[in-house]
Amino acid sequence: MKTFVQMETDLRLESSLWVNNRRCAAVLTGWHFKWSEVDKKSRDKKTVSVPVAELVGVEEGKVEVLPHKTVEDTDKDFTVFYVKRSSSTGSCGLLWRLGRTQFSCPSRVLRDQWIKNLRTAVQTHTPLRPHRLLVFINPFGGKKMARQIFHSLVAPLFELAGISSHVIGKTEVFSNKILKDNGKIANCMVKKQLFCVFLVLLVTERANQARDHLLKKDLMGFDGVVCVGGDGMFSEILHGVIGRTQQEAGTCENDPGVTLQPCPLHIGIIPAGSTDCVCYATVGVIDPVTSALHIIIGDSQPLxxxxxxxxxxxxxxxxxxxxxxxxxxxxxxxxxxxxxxxxxxxxxxxxxxxxxxxxxxxxxxxxxxxxxxxxxxxxxxxxxxxxxSRSTERLFPNSSDSGSLYSSYSGHFHNDLEGEWVxxxxxxxxxxxxxxxxxxxxxxxxxxxxxxxxxxxxxxxxxxxxxxxxxxxxxxxxxxxxxxxxxxxxxxxxxxxxxxxxxxxxxxxxxxxxxxxxxxxxxxxxxxxxxxxxxxxxxxxxxxxxxxxxxxxxxxxxxxxxxxxxxxxxxxxxxxxxxxxxxxxxxxxxxxxQLVRLYARGIEDKAAIHHCSQERDMCNITYMLETSLP
Ligand SMILES: CCCCCCCCCCCCC/C=C/[C@@H](O)[C@H](COP(=O)(O)O)NC(=O)CCCCCCCCCCCCCCC
Ligand SMILES: Nc1ncnc2c1ncn2[C@@H]1O[C@H](COP(=O)(O)OP(=O)(O)O)[C@@H](O)[C@H]1O
Ligand SMILES: [Ca+2]
Known part of the structure; x- marks a missing residue:
């Protein structure tokens, strides 16, 4: 506890920063990075508060990502990328977009201090951020757009986080692009990035290839598996991940009475299928960018x-x-x-x-x-x-902290098949x-x-x-x-x-x-x-x-x-x-x-977000983190 408090104090940073030539008071507390304009009348004052867990990247200089990544390498500036919410029509959840703010500091020393503290805060508070991911793309799912979706909408976001890609299986034109980009991306990964993601991409050539890969190949070092496709593709991944976990645990899947071992690999879904029900029901929207951001920040939803x-x-x-x-x-x-x-x-x-x-x-x-x-x-x-949450305590009664992924895995699963059949x-x-x-x-x-x-x-x-x-x-x-x-x-x-x-x-x-x-x-x-x-x-x-x-x-x-x-x-x-x-x-x-975990956090309540944003006059919302963090 003492070490934790100490760490929080070490990370805390407060100073004046400039955003668009306007002076802001910025503060990094343990869990949030906030800034607000200081020279404004108090009633117009806007405070932007970004939970540390929702920071996507912190980079030196003035950085743009759209339409292409450009970096103006200046001494006193840094750029922060984070999750920004907007409501979507026709679906029950919220769309996530990449927010970006460029900050200017009075000195280079202060700039470097901000970058260091923000990056350390992220590493400290988000232990489930993936570093190595295995990605399966089904080129034939839904409207057959999975490859385009991945390369135009998802890959640029991962690039921000520092991608090193390795393509396995038969590669196609887009794969060359990834391979070509590799060197460049790998360089900035070492120098600048907030955290590194190592992606292994596999474009499937047949049904069940992804499942078989997960059942048989070396998965050492991977934190999660991402499928770009629909519910059928998700199902393949589900079977691979559960099957592999039981194989390694020596559990017999055939016995209907056996307690199956919860799976340590997280599953991410980039929706590109026909129904995309699993994505919709766990995220609230069918939106590849939203899903990619959930993966990048390492959200965790048991299922x-x-x-x-x-x-x-x-x-x-x-x-x-x-x-x-x-x-x-x-x-x-x-x-x-x-x-x-x-x-x-x-x-x-x-x-x-x-x-x-x-x-x-x-x-x-x-x-x-x-x-x-x-x-x-x-x-x-x-x-x-x-x-x-209460079920987590019931299902994993021996774990000291039922909310924590790792502690729940060490606990004993509660087998409750008692009761009267109807x-x-x-x-x-x-x-x-x-x-x-x-x-x-x-x-x-x-x-x-x-x-x-x-x-x-x-x-x-x-x-x-x-x-x-x-x-x-x-x-x-x-x-x-x-x-x-x-x-x-x-x-x-x-x-x-x-x-x-x-x-x-x-x-x-x-x-x-x-x-x-x-x-x-x-x-x-x-x-x-x-x-x-x-x-x-x-x-x-x-x-x-x-x-x-x-x-x-x-x-x-x-x-x-x-x-x-x-x-x-x-x-x-x-x-x-x-x-x-x-x-x-x-x-x-x-x-x-709760046999598997997805890179998701459940559906965010639109009403709560709306209420929250009106009350605090903020363009980004601390809603979820405030309800889920200690
Ligand atoms: C009159 C309108 C009726 C609308 C009824 C909607 C019920 C929808 C229930 C949807 C449950 C979805 C559960 C998800 C299942 C998926 O795993 C699974 C695989 O998805 P994938 O191909 O993307 O990989 N999807 C499915 O099995 C699809 C089930 C979809 C059923 C849709 C049924 C539409 C019924 C339209 C009836 C229209 C009656 C009109 C009479 C004149
Ligand atoms: N390369 C491939 N060729 C043919 N079928 C595939 C391939 N890769 C995956 N599949 C299978 O395609 C089925 C449908 O995929 P999915 O991505 O769920 O799309 P949809 O939502 O349109 O059904 C899945 O059952 C999956 O096993
Ligand atoms: Ca249930």
């Missing part, structure tokens, strides 16, 4: 993950949507129209809606503690969420399970608006068979703030685990095909099954208890290919697992609290 099992074999992990019935059918249909890009979901959604199907099944669930929270309590999981049986339009709100641009409040990112539970939504108009009402409510659960044919439950099985005789049309597929997936006792890809060829990876890995490429078998034109509707649907079709119907699922 619950659902493991899906078929008997004693792991099938997949899910975070956003595990949906049977409507969402499964939409996915099957949308695969035929991938060429439409993101619009394929709207087209397929309409087609499947018009086909008016419902399915029988038995759902069993293990309710979560109703005293902790409820899916109908009208709360939102926002940045600094108290429900999630069984419901009947005919459903859809059965959905989500670990988080799953908000996205189509549905800004999400599948379950009050779900939490990191509370160790999921929300199970049961939509009983109903007439088409009522079902449309249910769907339509997802697009507004109207409560989609306030309908007589809809139920929502906060759960820790779920099982699903086909009701009655399972030997129905379509199901045989699924069974055939599952036979081909080589499930041995204790064997692990991974499947997936939505690009026409499905790679199955089966790993048995001895660790032997076998892969076999096979043509995608999508059940019910003629589902929309057959006169007789299919009796069995499929599971949509974060955009992947599962080859099994009878599955069991379990939520693993």
């Amino acid at each position: 619950d993950v659902c493991s899906v099992h078929y008997g004693f074999a792991l099938v997949r992990y899910s975070v956003s949507l595990l949906g049977y019935g409507f969402y499964g059918d939409v996915l099957v249909e949308s695969e035929k129209h991938r060429w439409m890009g993101p619009l394929r979901y709207d087209y397929s959604g309409s087609m499947v809606y018009l086909s008016n199907r419902s399915y029988t099944g038995t759902v069993q669930y293990l309710p979560a503690d109703p005293l902790l929270s409820s899916p109908r309590d009208n709360t939102r999981c926002l940045s600094g969420c108290t429900v999630c 069984t419901v049986e009947g005919r459903f339009k859809c059965v959905s399970l989500t670990c988080m709100s799953s908000s996205c641009t189509r549905s800004p409040m999400g599948l379950s608006p009050s779900a939490h990112l990191a509370d160790g539970t999921g929300d199970l939504v049961l939509v009983w068979d109903t007439n088409p108009l009522s079902f449309l009402r249910f769907l339509y409510r997802h697009t507004s703030t109207d409560d989609q659960f306030d309908l007589p044919f809809v139920e929502v439950h906060r759960v820790k685990a779920v099982r699903f099985s086909l009701a009655g005789d399972t030997k129905e049309e379509g199901h045989e095909e699924i069974r055939e597929l599952s036979d081909e997936m080589d499930i041995e006792a204790g064997g692990q099954v991974r499947s997936g890809s939505r690009n026409g060829s499905q790679q199955h990876l089966a790993e048995n208890a001895t660790g032997r890995v076998t892969t076999s490429e096979k043509k995608t078998v999508i059940p019910f290919t003629c589902c929309l034109c057959c006169k007789k509707p299919p009796a069995v649907s499929v599971w949509n697992c974060d955009g992947e079709i599962l080859p099994f119907t009878n599955i069991s699922c379990r939520i693993h609290g």
Whole structure:
């Protein structure tokens, strides 16, 4: 404690500085860098306060980054880059932009003192800033813009932080640029930069390449993995990161009852996909610059993950949507129209809606503690969420400081699969399970608006068979703030685990095909099954208890290919697992609290920011840091 106070005192700096030829009083306290004009009348006075954790770079001289980086190397000036917020229309979170202020000092000595103290403050207060990142770019995701997005919007920001890039895999034109730039960037990294980021870029050439890389290659020294793509790409990274962590810990992923090891590698998402639900639900906006800034400053958001099992074999992990019935059918249909890009979901959604199907099944669930929270309590999981913070203490009870990443990893995970299972049986339009709100641009409040990112539970939504108009009402409510659960044919439950099985005789049309597929997936006792890809060829990876890995490429078998034109509707649907079709119907699922961490901080409340900025007349806001820091 004494050392900490000492450090704070050492870092404190206060002096007059000039911004645009106007004199300002500037102060660096432990946690904030603030400046305000001194010669202004007090009522016009503006104080800009930047949390140290949100400083992006401190450079000598007068530096510009847009449209190109230019440096006027003067003796008495320095430039500070930081996170600046602005609200965005049409999304629930705030856009982050790069703020920049050039300061002039009365002497070079004072200038150097400011630079030194600001940089030391950042290093002291932001231990999770990444230094080495592995970046995977899916060139075929969403509107096929991932490479451009990365190179035009994200790379310049990383360059500010001092990039050294190493390209692996087959490189393309843009890679040459990175390689060419390397020398120049590496130089300033040594001399000037606030902190260094070492990026390894991989542009994928096939589905599951990123996952396989994470499962097999040397990851020594990396702090995090970044994916530039959509939810499918994120899912690959998720599987790679979780799988690798369990491999190294000697944990058997197949056992539905096992406590999985939380993953030390952070995951960053630069959105460039079709739904981008994970990004939207954890950041609040689909914006590559905002996401890049969250990565650069090393934000950390824990996330619950659902493991899906078929008997004693792991099938997949899910975070956003595990949906049977409507969402499964939409996915099957949308695969035929991938060429439409993101619009394929709207087209397929309409087609499947018009086909008016419902399915029988038995759902069993293990309710979560109703005293902790409820899916109908009208709360939102926002940045600094108290429900999630309390869950951290519950999930990692042995850690001394539950908020700290490293201490939580040393604690013992609390295994809570106790309780009484509830069984419901009947005919459903859809059965959905989500670990988080799953908000996205189509549905800004999400599948379950009050779900939490990191509370160790999921929300199970049961939509009983109903007439088409009522079902449309249910769907339509997802697009507004109207409560989609306030309908007589809809139920929502906060759960820790779920099982699903086909009701009655399972030997129905379509199901045989699924069974055939599952036979081909080589499930041995204790064997692990991974499947997936939505690009026409499905790679199955089966790993048995001895660790032997076998892969076999096979043509995608999508059940019910003629589902929309057959006169007789299919009796069995499929599971949509974060955009992947599962080859099994009878599955069991379990939520693993805070299994992974993202470079994000949850959705920042627009209202709180607005209120805050009016009160203090500040163009940059200390809001989050003031709520989350000691
Ligand atoms: C009438 C308007 C109805 C709007 C209903 C909106 C419900 C939206 C729920 C969205 C949940 C999203 C969960 C995320 C899942 C993703 O992991 C996953 C993979 O994403 P990726 O391809 O980017 O990698 N995405 C999906 O599986 C897509 C699910 C999207 C379902 C959209 C359904 C649109 C339905 C439109 C119905 C229109 C009825 C019109 C009747 C005339
Ligand atoms: N080079 C590649 N070629 C084909 N498919 C790929 C490639 N790289 C990744 N994929 C797969 O593409 C799928 C869709 O990617 P994603 O980035 O999520 O886009 P979208 O949001 O449009 O679905 C993912 O399941 C991923 O496994
Ligand atoms: Ca949750």
